[in-house]
Amino acid sequence: MSCCDKPGLMPVEAALARLLAQAEASAIVECERVKLSDAAGRVLAEPLLAELDLPPWDNSAMDGYALRLVDWNGEPLVVSQRIQAGSAPQPLQPGTCARIFTGAPLPAGADTVEMQENAVLGEDGRVAFSEPLKRGQNVRARGQETRVGDSVLPAGTRLGPIELGLAASLGCAELNVRRRPRVAVLSTGDELVEPGQPLGAGQIYNSNRRVLIAWLQRLGCEVVDGGILLDDLEQTRAALGALSDVDLILSTGGVSVGEADFLGMALREEGELALWKLAIKPGKPLTCGQFRGVPVIGLPGNPASTLVTFGLLARPYLLRRLGVQRVEPLGFPMPAGFTWSKPGNRREYLRARLENGRVVPYPNQSSGVLRSAAWAEGFAEVLEGTTLAEGDSLRFIPLSEILG
Numbered sequence: 001m002s003c004c005d006k007p008g009l010m011p012v013e014a015a016l017a018r019l020l021a022q023a024e025a026s027a028i029v030e031c032e033r034v035k036l037s038d039a040a041g042r043v044l045a046e047p048l049l050a051e052l053d054l055p056p057w058d059n060s061a062m063d064g065y066a067l068r069l070v071d072w073n074g075e076p077l078v079v080s081q082r083i084q085a086g087s088a089p090q091p092l093q094p095g096t097c098a099r100i101f102t103g104a105p106l107p108a109g110a111d112t113v114e115m116q117e118n119a120v121l122g123e124d125g126r127v128a129f130s131e132p133l134k135r136g137q138n139v140r141a142r143g144q145e146t147r148v149g150d151s152v153l154p155a156g157t158r159l160g161p162i163e164l165g166l167a168a169s170l171g172c173a174e175l176n177v178r179r180r181p182r183v184a185v186l187s188t189g190d191e192l193v194e195p196g197q198p199l200g201a202g203q204i205y206n207s208n209r210r211v212l213i214a215w216l217q218r219l220g221c222e223v224v225d226g227g228i229l230l231d232d233l234e235q236t237r238a239a240l241g242a243l244s245d246v247d248l249i250l251s252t253g254g255v256s257v258g259e260a261d262f263l264g265m266a267l268r269e270e271g272e273l274a275l276w277k278l279a280i281k282p283g284k285p286l287t288c289g290q291f292r293g294v295p296v297i298g299l300p301g302n303p304a305s306t307l308v309t310f311g312l313l314a315r316p317y318l319l320r321r322l323g324v325q326r327v328e329p330l331g332f333p334m335p336a337g338f339t340w341s342k343p344g345n346r347r348e349y350l351r352a353r354l355e356n357g358r359v360v361p362y363p364n365q366s367s368g369v370l371r372s373a374a375w376a377e378g379f380a381e382v383l384e385g386t387t388l389a390e391g392d393s394l395r396f397i398p399l400s401e402i403l404g
């Protein structure tokens with residue numbers, strides 16, 4: 001990353017564009033073959049090519065009767081065989097029909113299926129059809145979904161439940177995926193204590209570490225837990241220097257202008273500071289750069305700032321390093337259920353909910369309040385320099401778009 005320590009605040013888009021460019025320049029290209037059962041959350045290293053047609057043979061979409069339409073002259077047909085899903089039918093005897101069930105292969109010669117609701121089985125074993133029949137009805141043709149050789153998922157696809165199901169439907173037992181990014185999580189702050197320990201004077205429990213570790217695991221990262229770092233330049237340098245074998249150092253706290261904010265200082269002195277001070281609220285002092293060649297993203301320590309900057313900047317960065325193309329949440333426009341009278345110079349991400357079709361922000365938007373995000377269903381984006389009246393449209397980004 002090159003230094004851009006200019007005065008003024010950097011717009012969110014510009015910061016994201018730089019981060020994504022940096023991510024592309026340091027893409028994680030190594031891959032590994034994993035079992036389908038271990039592939040959730042991973043990213044495909046190559047397109048998934050179909051090795052069979054789907055469906056593999058013509059089959060019935062209904063429980064009913066299969067026939068060759070030209071054999072039907074309006075008269076009842078003899079039932080010559082019974083075909084369940086999972087069985088191998090005999091060719092259809094001319095002039096007859098076959099009892100058939102949903103998902104069962106059509107017998108050779110059959111081209112039409114009638115559902116049993118429109119059929120009457122007589123005591124003589126013949127079936128009468130009450131409705132007009134159309135050739136091909138209720139038949140799921142071989143290859144109608146996928147043909148051998150089709151690319152069904154591009155490289156760079158994140159494997160969620162649907163993609164895993166698609167791979168399973170094609171019989172893939174293993175997939176080639178990008179290796180997991182190794183991400184070191186550091187929490188900085190003399191005041192931090194882990195849950196389970198007693199709180200001393202002036203201390204608080206470390207919540208950011210839990211948020212980030214759980215989130216990174218969901219993202220398919222290998223987490224190196226760097227624990228808590230005291231606010232000390234030497235210790236900060238030593239801790240960063242010891243993490244030479246990770247793909248990213250992700251820290252919280254110590255990035256603002258306070259005398260105990262050593263992360264940025266360490267990068268300035270011995271690494272490179274590429275981004276600092278964004279036009280985003282919360283999250284202004286987000287700090288990015290590298291330390292002895294290892295990329296570093298220093299998230300601001302306030303819990304809501306950590307959350308917003310990880311979700312909107314660090315998460316896209318990590319996904320892009322894996323080759324994922326669409327990394328930004330889309331969100332959708334919604335009417336404001338509140339007013340905004342003071343235009344700001346930072347883009348605000350309010351922790352908000354949807355109530356009666358309107359965006360309602362949590363009453364306490366302090367960046368120290370993690371509870372706001374637990375209450376919220378998403379972020380309401382208030383652009384720089386804008387005012388809002390009730391009913392004005394703004395972008396709502398559901399948390400579900402960024403938490404995975």
Ligand SMILES: Nc1nc2c(c(=O)[nH]1)N[C@H]1C(S)=C(S)[C@@H](COP(=O)(O)OP(=O)(O)OC[C@H]3O[C@@H](n4cnc5c(N)ncnc54)[C@H](O)[C@@H]3O)O[C@H]1N2
Pocket residue numbers: 187188189191192204205206207208209252253254255256257258261282283284285299300301302303305367368
């Ligand atoms: N004079 C100024 N002061 C501050 C500015 C500024 O522009 N001028 N910016 C403010 C903004 S905005 C933010 S955001 C914070 C960022 O601070 P740091 O990233 O340096 O973080 P710390 O100072 O270390 O901590 C801030 C806050 O968060 C709490 N914290 C830190 N880590 C954790 C954790 N792991 N779990 C829970 N809570 C954590 C910490 O106790 C502080 O309360 O700076 C403002 N100051």
Ligand code: MOO
Pocket residue numbers: 280281282283284285300302304305367368
């Ligand atoms: O940017 Mo800070 O995150 O507003 O509190």
Ligand SMILES: [Mg+2]
Pocket residue numbers: 253254255256257258260261
């Ligand atoms: Mg600070």
